[in-house]
Amino acid sequence: MRELDRTEALGLLATVSLGRIVFTQDALPAVRPVNHLLDGEDIVVRVLGGGALASLAAPTDAPGVVVAYEADQIDPETHLGWSVVVTGYARPVADPGDVDRYTAALRPWVGQPVTGTVRIRPDLVTGFQVEAVPSPPSSAPWG
Amino acid sequence: MRELDRTEALGLLATVSLGRIVFTQDALPAVRPVNHLLDGEDIVVRVLGGGALASLAAPTDAPGVVVAYEADQIDPETHLGWSVVVTGYARPVADPGDVDRYTAALRPWVGQPVTGTVRIRPDLVTGFQVEAVPSPPSSAPWG
Numbered sequence: 484m485r486e487l488d489r490t491e492a493l494g495l496l497a498t499v500s501l502g503r504i505v506f507t508q509d510a511l512p513a514v515r516p517v518n519h520l521l522d523g524e525d526i527v528v529r530v531l532g533g534g535a536l537a538s539l540a541a542p543t544d545a546p547g548v549v550v551a552y553e554a555d556q557i558d559p560e561t562h563l564g565w566s567v568v569v570t571g572y573a574r575p576v577a578d579p580g581d582v583d584r585y586t587a588a589l590r591p592w593v594g595q596p597v598t599g600t601v602r603i604r605p606d607l608v609t610g611f612q613v614e615a616v617p618s619p620p621s622s623a624p625w626g
Numbered sequence: 627m628r629e630l631d632r633t634e635a636l637g638l639l640a641t642v643s644l645g646r647i648v649f650t651q652d653a654l655p656a657v658r659p660v661n662h663l664l665d666g667e668d669i670v671v672r673v674l675g676g677g678a679l680a681s682l683a684a685p686t687d688a689p690g691v692v693v694a695y696e697a698d699q700i701d702p703e704t705h706l707g708w709s710v711v712v713t714g715y716a717r718p719v720a721d722p723g724d725v726d727r728y729t730a731a732l733r734p735w736v737g738q739p740v741t742g743t744v745r746i747r748p749d750l751v752t753g754f755q756v757e758a759v760p761s762p763p764s765s766a767p768w769g
Contacts, residue, residue, distance in 0.1 A: 484738060500702045505648050505655040505694075512648040512655060512694040516709045551648075551655040559643045562733070566659045590705070595627060 485612050492567040492610035495554075497521040500590075502554035504528060504603075506573070508535045519552070520588050526552055526569060526603040527576065527585050531595035540575050540599025547572035552603055557613070567610035569603065576600040628755050635710040635753035638697075640664040643733075645697035647671060647746075649716070651678045662695070663731055669695055669712060669746040670719065670728050674738035683718050683742025690715035695746055700756070710753035712746065719743040 487495070496502070496519075505514045513535050517528040530540040539548055550573040557564035576582055576599070585600050630638070639645070639662075648657045656678050660671040673683040682691055693716040700707035719725055719742070728743050 501698075501700055503646060503657065503696055503698075505657045507650070507655055511692055511713060512650055513713075514646065514648045514657065514694050514696040514711055516696070516698050516700060518705075549654055551657050553646055553657045553659070555644075555646075555659050557644055557659060562661075568657055570654060570656075 485614060487565065487567065487610035487612055489605075489608040491612075492569075492608045493521065493524055493605065495556075495565050495610065495612075496526070496567045496569070499554050499556060502526075502528075502552055504536065504539075504573075504601075505551035505553065506536070506539065506548065508538075518589055519554070520585065522585075522602075524605050526605065527589070527600060528552075528603070529585070529589050529600050530598045532598060536601075537598045539573050539601050542575055542577065547574035547604075549573075550603060563613050565610060565612040567608070569605045569608050571604045571606040573601050573603045576602050628757060630708065630710065630753035630755055632748075632751040634755075635712075635751045636664065636667055636748065638699075638708050638753065638755075639669070639710045639712070642697050642699060645669075645671075645695055647679065647682075647716075648694035648696065649679070649682065649691065651681075661732055662697070663728065665728075665745075667748050669748065670732070670743060671695075671746070672728070672732050672743050673741045675741060679744075680741045682716050682744050685718055685720065690717035690747075692716075693746060706756050708753060708755040710751070712748045712751050714747045714749040716744050716746045719745050 502519050519528045530536045552569045555566035645662050662671045673679045695712045698709035
């Protein structure tokens with residue numbers, strides 16, 4: 484198991500389109516799967532519907548809300564793969580040009596109106612990659 | 627997009643072995659990929675290494691720590707699939723018999739010592755399944 488540096492981690496994040504945004508809702512941990520794209524180092528996601536995520540897309544003068552963002556590609560059998568976790572401020576995307584550009588690039592989900600577009604600026608970036616061959620499961624005949 | 631009831635959602639969660647545990651660390655949202663199994667309605671995960679998750683596995687007299695647990699199987703191209711989010715109290719598994727049973731059933735990750743085993747009792751269970759055919763992407767030739 485090898486730790487990834489920031490560049491490697493964000494590079495891997497850019498190779499997939501699905502991740503999970505992690506935030507606090509009514510003082511409880513909350514998590515939702517979303518699609519993302521990377522614009523430079525920024526992670527851009529679209530918020531759909533009027534659920535818990537919608538508050539992240541509401542216009543604000545605050546510096547934003549701290550969220551975590553996770554994506555992974557891990558083989559359930561071999562455990563080989565990688566996981567990346569980013570922590571940073573999430574803010575609504577306000578610039579109409581940016582919104583149009585992101586809207587064109589991020590595919591919509593089925594049957595959900597788009598509430599807004601959110602940009603996460605990575606502050607902490609961590610990740611690991613599992614490259615080695617795993618040890619045999621404890622239920623193996625020689626175990 | 628169809629909402630799943632509790633039984634459907636936990637049933638789907640039991641069909642996969644990988645999920646993400648979501649918790650609060652130093653007042654910030656945190657998330658880690660882990661393997662799980664279901665024992666009745668309880669979600670059981672093993673905590674590896676000495677990182678942020680280790681505190682969830684430390685013996686405690688408290689009722690536990692509120693966490694969220696997410697798993698999904700979503701096709702990145704078609705967006706078809708499902709996602710389940712469980713919220714509930716996480717507590718270390720103390721009974722040695724339970725620990726042995728879970729240890730035998732949960733495959734270890736590579737090169738990480740096991741710190742403890744954690745049981746999440748589902749309080750809130752939400753989930754959705756996307757079954758419909760998605761609309762064409764905005765980049766389609768007829769778009």
